[in-house]
Amino acid sequence: MADAPDFTDDLRLAHLMADNADSLTMSRFKARDLVVRSKADHTPVSEADQAVEAAVRRTLATARPRDAVHGEEMEDTGRGPRTWIVDPIDGTANYVRGVPIWATLIALRVNGEICVGVVSAPAIGRRWWAAKGAGAYTGKTLLSPARIQVSKVDSVGDAFLSYSSINGWIKDGRGQGFVDLIRDCGRTRAFGDFFSYMLVAEGCVDLAAEPDLELHDMAALDIIVREAGGRFTNLDGEPGPVGRGALATNGRLHDAVLARLARDDTSG
Structure with missing residues (x-):
């Protein structure tokens, strides 16, 4: 081997x-x-x-x-x-x-x-x-x-979510899901950009998500989150820095958040 x-x-x-x-x-x-x-x-x-x-x-x-x-x-x-x-x-x-x-x-x-x-x-x-x-x-x-290691929070209601802005979520067809996620999380802050994802890797934040990113925005973040024990996928659940958006979590919350961010098709 x-x-x-x-x-x-x-x-x-x-x-x-x-x-x-x-x-x-x-x-x-x-x-x-x-x-x-x-x-x-x-x-x-x-x-x-x-x-x-x-x-x-x-x-x-x-x-x-x-x-x-x-x-x-x-x-x-x-x-x-x-x-x-x-x-x-x-x-x-x-x-x-x-x-x-x-x-x-x-x-x-x-x-x-x-x-x-x-x-x-x-x-x-x-x-x-x-x-x-x-x-x-x-x-x-x-x-x-x-x-550094991700957190062990296992409930969306207790989770700390960080994001960059709300712009783009409606355009992406996930607006209602993101608004509901903000409402249901225990705490939200817009730390933004790379910082949201590094805080996930450190265990200070449990979730970070954005709808419109490029490969260069995500590549370094991906491995740091994963090596800290978390998950990094696009918004459809494909692993790695692929597509146009990203979701990083402590792993325990990932599938539940992906389901919440499924396209709601309100954008037409």
């Missing part, structure tokens, strides 16, 4: 790239002359987003020249079984307004499965990471890890 792949070197590389990203993003955070423009989908992109993704790609071109790269801001490069997935700043809208809740997301997908993930949020001094079969951790660096 073949030994399981060891992703230690890839995880270390992801941390090194996150360190560089933190330096770039923090050097321009709250800069009065920060250059920001609107993309075709009307979402903002800053010079810092572009600088981080370019830096990650330069590092990978040297350290992993055979690997493919998929990022938010630039065209895909390379092909093969290994793909690095990069969101240079998750929460750009926060970044450009001076809100400190944003992060760089770096993941590695191997043969279709996310095997490494790092989420680095330097403005709040937090970082989370995981590698396949090695557990999920938080800490300021790879040298100061604290293992």
Whole structure:
């Protein structure tokens, strides 16, 4: 029987790239002359987003020249079984307004499965990471890890739900289900973006869900939640960062929440 792949070197590389990203993003955070423009989908992109993704790609071109790269801001490069997935700043809208809740997301997908993930949020001094079969951790660096685990809450009525906004749920045909879920959960807060999912992985929050996400938004979150003992699927229950939405839970609540978020078809 073949030994399981060891992703230690890839995880270390992801941390090194996150360190560089933190330096770039923090050097321009709250800069009065920060250059920001609107993309075709009307979402903002800053010079810092572009600088981080370019830096990650330069590092990978040297350290992993055979690997493919998929990022938010630039065209895909390379092909093969290994793909690095990069969101240079998750929460750009926060970044450009001076809100400190944003992060760089770096993941590695191997043969279709996310095997490494790092989420680095330097403005709040937090970082989370995981590698396949090695557990999920938080800490300021790879040298100061604290293992994290999801909660054991097993009732929606006792659950803490975090989300980004209510926009998109009705358009997705799940509006009534989401409203009912908010009403029935024990507590709800809109922590938003990556932070909701990291709080699930830490056991501080029991549920996180969004209806409209891309692969780069989800890849790093997926493995961190799973290695912390939780479940990460799309809103139809397919495992992993697939499709356009995501549900992350402590696992115990997952099927019940999926049933609540089934399309209600009110959007036509």
